[in-house]
Amino acid sequence: MKKAQSHDPYDMLGLDRQLCFPLYAASNLLGRVYRPLLEPLGLTYSQYLVMLILWEEGPIHVGALAQRLHIDSATMTPIVKRMQDQGLLTRNRDRSDQRHVIVRLTSRGQSLKDQAKEIPQALSDQIGDRLGHDVVEGLRTSVRKLVALLSEDLNTPIGVALPTPTPLK
Amino acid sequence: MKKAQSHDPYDMLGLDRQLCFPLYAASNLLGRVYRPLLEPLGLTYSQYLVMLILWEEGPIHVGALAQRLHIDSATMTPIVKRMQDQGLLTRNRDRSDQRHVIVRLTSRGQSLKDQAKEIPQALSDQIGDRLGHDVVEGLRTSVRKLVALLSEDLNTPIGVALPTPTPLK
DNA sequence: ACCTAATAATTCGTGCACGAAGTAAATAAC
DNA sequence: GTTATTTACTTCGTGCACGAATTATTAGGT
Structure with missing residues (x-):
């Protein structure tokens, strides 16, 4: 059922034959489209995704947040830090397990939902x-x-x- | 023909309703899959894409390269600089138009095609x-x-x- | 020729995104 | 109960990716 396309390995190096490249380009381009829309809210695209989760699910650990977005927790840490600096959320150690850090929306973070909808x-x-x-x-x-x-x-x-x-x- | 899904704007803020998020995640994940495959070649994912174009099309201007990958030329400049430092390519001003910089594979860059195929x-x-x-x-x-x-x-x-x-x- | 676009690349500053290494807290092993 | 292991997060260094501002070169207008 698959049409017999070239199996010469060199042909596969064509940019147009790849799946990865269009995905890479689409992701970058979408980021560029979102930027001006999110700028009035003071959010980057990654920060917007964090907000989507917090609006939908409420307080959550840093690690779970990273897992949800399929990014490294080492990437998540500075993102939520900047969002804390902006007054969008708070970061507190879990009292029952001091290893976890719980991220919670502030009222300012909550209210941003209206502007984003x-x-x-x-x-x-x-x-x-x-x-x-x-x-x-x-x-x-x-x-x-x-x-x-x-x-x-x-x-x-x-x-x-x-x-x-x-x-x- | 479109099924009547909710038009409550708040519902659209669900992470699962978005097209942009899966694309973002897929792009990141693919980058993570490619990394160990490209590491033996000494290439990052973006550098790999540059190589694909050079292997396929030969010498090209920096701007055209950026346009082909749908990224900003300000992103392209440091990428090709690092690749030049690695001896993969050369950067020279176009003699007929000194504004353009022509990127050419070195023989080392050419020969990498075998390992990538x-x-x-x-x-x-x-x-x-x-x-x-x-x-x-x-x-x-x-x-x-x-x-x-x-x-x-x-x-x-x-x-x-x-x-x-x-x-x- | 001269002065003004327009164009091509670079520099600058911010924010991701990653792996690897580090730190601290909870759990297991014994 | 002390030591080892696991877990959660952070720190560190490198490399993108972007918009805005700069610089250098070419092309146009008069």
Whole structure:
């Protein structure tokens, strides 16, 4: 069922044949689209994602936050620190387990939700209208499957077959 | 044809409803998958993308390189500088137009192609086998459409409808 | 020729994103 | 109960990625 495309390994090095590159480009471009929309709220894109979780789920540990966004906890720490400096949230040690740090929205952080609520709809409409809402929907579910695959395979690495590059040729 | 999902703006703030978040996560995760594969070659992921273009198309200006990868030229400059330091390429002013800087592979950069040629096939197979090759193919074309849309709309900004958030409610 | 765009690359400052190493607290081992 | 191990977060160093401001060069207007 798969159409017989070239199996010359060199052909695979074409930028257009890769899946990774469009994803990389799309992610960067989306970040660039979000920037002017989030600037009035004083949020970066990563900070916006943190807010989405806090608005939806309430107080949460730093590690859980990082896990939810599929980023390293070493990346999360400075993000929530800056957000604390902005008065959006508080960071406190868990009294029952001093290793955990609980992140909580301040009232200022809570109230920001009102200003943010129009953003996803506006973007979703704009993209959906031009790309086709069904295309966007399929894209969303496919990418989520890919994310699920990649994040589970970070335990049993996906590239483990590489150490023996071409057994025989 | 579109199924009637909630139009409550607050519902749209759910992390699972967003298209942008899976793309962000997928891009980060893919970068993490590529890292150990590219480390033996001494390349970062962005540097790998630059190499793909140079292998495929030969000498190119810094600006064109940035445009091809949909990143800012201010991001490109330090990348090619580091690659020059590694002896992978040369940077020279264009004699016919001193504003342009031409990037060329060195022989060392050329020869790296041999070591890289197995990488995309290995990943493509691993992901395709688990996600379905047809799913991956559909994903690839959809994301490319999205990229095309986003990059053209950066001239006529996509978020232009936002300055009037809710005309009336 | 001269003065003004426009263009190409770079520099600057901020914020992610990562792996590796470090610190401190809770748990296990014995 | 003291020592080892695990867990949660932080610190550190490198490399992107961006917008804004600079510099250098070319192209246009008169």
